[in-house]
Amino acid sequence: MCGIVGYIGPKDPVEVLVEGLRRLEYRGYDSAGVAVVDDEGAIAIRRAPGKLADLEKVIRAQPLEGRYGLGHTRWATHGRPSEENAHPHVDGSGRVVVIHNGIIENYLELKRALEKKGHRFVTQTDTEIVAHLIEEQLKNGSGDDFPTAFRKVLPQLRGIYALVALSADAPETLVAARLGPPLVVGIGEDEYFVASDIPAILNHTKDVVFMEDNEIVVLRPDGPTFMDADGNVVVREPQRVPWDPITAEKGGYKHFMLKEIHEQPRAVRDTLIGRVSLESSEILLDEANLTDEHLKAVERVCIVACGTSWHAALVGKFMLERLARIPVEVDYASEFRYRDPLIDEKLLPVFISQSGETADTLAALRYAKTGCPVTLGICNVQGSMLTREATGTIYTHAGPEIGVASTKAFTSQLTALALLALKMGQARGTLPEEESREMIRALYHIPAQMEQYLDDDSEIQALAKVHQQYTDFLYLGRGVNYPIALEGALKLKEISYIHAEGYPAGEMKHGPIALIDEELPVVALAPRDRVFEKMLANIEEVKARSGIVIAVTDAESEDLTEKADAVVIIPRTLDLLAPLLLALPLQLLAYYIALLRGCDVDQPRNLAKSVTVE
Ligand code: AGP
Numbered sequence: 001m002c003g004i005v006g007y008i009g010p011k012d013p014v015e016v017l018v019e020g021l022r023r024l025e026y027r028g029y030d031s032a033g034v035a036v037v038d039d040e041g042a043i044a045i046r047r048a049p050g051k052l053a054d055l056e057k058v059i060r061a062q063p064l065e066g067r068y069g070l071g072h073t074r075w076a077t078h079g080r081p082s083e084e085n086a087h088p089h090v091d092g093s094g095r096v097v098v099i100h101n102g103i104i105e106n107y108l109e110l111k112r113a114l115e116k117k118g119h120r121f122v123t124q125t126d127t128e129i130v131a132h133l134i135e136e137q138l139k140n141g142s143g144d145d146f147p148t149a150f151r152k153v154l155p156q157l158r159g160i161y162a163l164v165a166l167s168a169d170a171p172e173t174l175v176a177a178r179l180g181p182p183l184v185v186g187i188g189e190d191e192y193f194v195a196s197d198i199p200a201i202l203n204h205t206k207d208v209v210f211m212e213d214n215e216i217v218v219l220r221p222d223g224p225t226f227m228d229a230d231g232n233v234v235v236r237e238p239q240r241v242p243w244d245p246i247t248a249e250k251g252g253y254k255h256f257m258l259k260e261i262h263e264q265p266r267a268v269r270d271t272l273i274g275r276v277s278l279e280s281s282e283i284l285l286d287e288a289n290l291t292d293e294h295l296k297a298v299e300r301v302c303i304v305a306c307g308t309s310w311h312a313a314l315v316g317k318f319m320l321e322r323l324a325r326i327p328v329e330v331d332y333a334s335e336f337r338y339r340d341p342l343i344d345e346k347l348l349p350v351f352i353s354q355s356g357e358t359a360d361t362l363a364a365l366r367y368a369k370t371g372c373p374v375t376l377g378i379c380n381v382q383g384s385m386l387t388r389e390a391t392g393t394i395y396t397h398a399g400p401e402i403g404v405a406s407t408k409a410f411t412s413q414l415t416a417l418a419l420l421a422l423k424m425g426q427a428r429g430t431l432p433e434e435e436s437r438e439m440i441r442a443l444y445h446i447p448a449q450m451e452q453y454l455d456d457d458s459e460i461q462a463l464a465k466v467h468q469q470y471t472d473f474l475y476l477g478r479g480v481n482y483p484i485a486l487e488g489a490l491k492l493k494e495i496s497y498i499h500a501e502g503y504p505a506g507e508m509k510h511g512p513i514a515l516i517d518e519e520l521p522v523v524a525l526a527p528r529d530r531v532f533e534k535m536l537a538n539i540e541e542v543k544a545r546s547g548i549v550i551a552v553t554d555a556e557s558e559d560l561t562e563k564a565d566a567v568v569i570i571p572r573t574l575d576l577l578a579p580l581l582l583a584l585p586l587q588l589l590a591y592y593i594a595l596l597r598g599c600d601v602d603q604p605r606n607l608a609k610s611v612t613v614e
Helices: 014-024 052-061 109-116 127-139 147-155 256-262 263-273 292-299 306-323 334-339 359-368 385-389 408-428 433-452 457-468 479-498 507-508 532-543 558-563 575-596
Strands: 003-008 033-038 043-049 068-074 096-104 159-167 172-179 183-188 191-194 207-210 215-220 221-228 300-305 328-332 347-353 376-379 390-393 472-477 499-504 522-523 548-553 566-569
Touching: 003 159, 003 172, 003 215, 014 033, 014 052, 014 068, 014 191, 014 479, 033 052, 043 052, 043 292, 052 215, 052 558, 068 096, 068 159, 096 127, 096 292, 096 376, 109 127, 127 147, 127 159, 147 172, 147 215, 172 479, 183 532, 191 215, 191 334, 215 499, 256 263, 263 433, 292 408, 300 306, 300 334, 300 359, 306 347, 306 408, 306 479, 306 575, 328 334, 334 359, 347 359, 347 408, 347 548, 376 385, 376 408, 385 390, 390 408, 408 433, 408 575, 433 575, 457 558, 457 566, 457 575, 472 507, 479 499, 479 522, 479 575, 499 507, 507 532, 522 575, 532 548, 532 558, 548 558, 548 575
Parallel strands: 300 328, 300 347, 347 376, 376 390, 472 499, 472 522, 522 548, 548 566
Antiparallel strands: 003 068, 003 191, 033 043, 033 068, 096 159, 159 172, 172 215, 183 191, 183 207, 215 221
């Protein structure tokens, strides 16, 4: 999951490229590089292992100048992070330069064939092959110009790619192609961009074209030319994105993650806006393209996702089964199609993805489409592949989420799932009018309750200080809150590198209880709901083995105060909506522990924001 950016225009390309890469660094940050071409056609390349800051150091030491160029920030798939494996990569002549996001599965086969023709390779990457294939295409006397040679190489590649290339022999020309990972083309005032994601170009233009799969674009000073795989020119109209550059900034917060935690009241509010008529309490999900007839006719729902989005799916199961009385399966996207699931017109498959570009989730969607006429996406990125391939989408309006650890997208997904459950319950007649109104009132109250809780996080900061040195954590929850235990554990794992597990509390006795001793903090989610007493008993079992208990609840409780080592109180809401508030202290606890351990909160090691390869 790398970040790609290309620029042609009057501005200093090095500045535009490096700034673009800074805004894409959440996509991969183990090495980076840029290449620019000057007026004489001379190509200058600078690469560095490590963060973008390391590349900037190299550029300050060896400045480079040019008229246009391309840049890349990497998340290694083939070849360890190093200067030589960093992109851009060149062909044998050094005149063709390529950057790539994705995986060329048949690169070894292609490499061997090229080596037989005398090509020599200097990196361990799959991408370097593409540069040599273009060189070979240009050399083989076909008389192809650079864009044509580039286009003719693509069918030889098996796998997925977002590719951008330039050639010293094709002045002022950038070419790009997409098959899988995202690429957007930015249309500015006499300047043109190509990038993996909108934040990279947002401070230059809001007018973008989302490239389709098997589409190619040639960028020149007079504008972009879009072509299909056969070279036929296709007309693409730009669309204006609703985000402004400021939303992609830290806004005075130390980290994007902390900013995004504090943006959750607005994100939930924006995800609700215009979707519930407070008069009739009818749920309006226009972009979902779901008819009440279809919602009545379906007999099963399956929700498919990865990571944090999968945790949202688990909460969605509770909401849909409770309000719409329909059986719901929840699948890891990477498992879904390989288990040969029963897909037919009676199934409503729902795909949740913040980025809308997660390869496993897209593959599961494509599989479901072979049997299900209606497919629903829940997504945060307009124009992303999921929103273009599903028959309908419920957009979460969380705004750009830059921190790799998902927070505001998660609670916005829970909001979207609550809206879907209400809609299905209303359509299937399983939801009494009063219960529907009560749920909608409580949902509308959530943003204010979030603001109230987020107003002062000093208590959580203190808890983080006390617990930062522990090496293992256990998170427990019951019912609709068990997925939040999983999510709390994931947040701590992914940004502080502490081993943490989430478990249904009732399951603890069947194994994890063996882990408990005075060195294991246990975060117990115990709102005053119908299983509160059960949670109290589980907390007793932990205390009986000298475990440390941090209880999170929504009302004072003498029993809890007596039994737990620390009690965190969140505002009270309906049982089914408690996950939206319970997530907040867990996100903050993970954030402050990671901060105290000196971890790179926004760009945790080995992770990337959008996983665009399987
Ligand atoms: C969550 O904090 C992680 N970044 C990761 O688990 C993420 O949720 C997962 O990769 C799914 O991403 P998506 O929602 O963009 O599909």
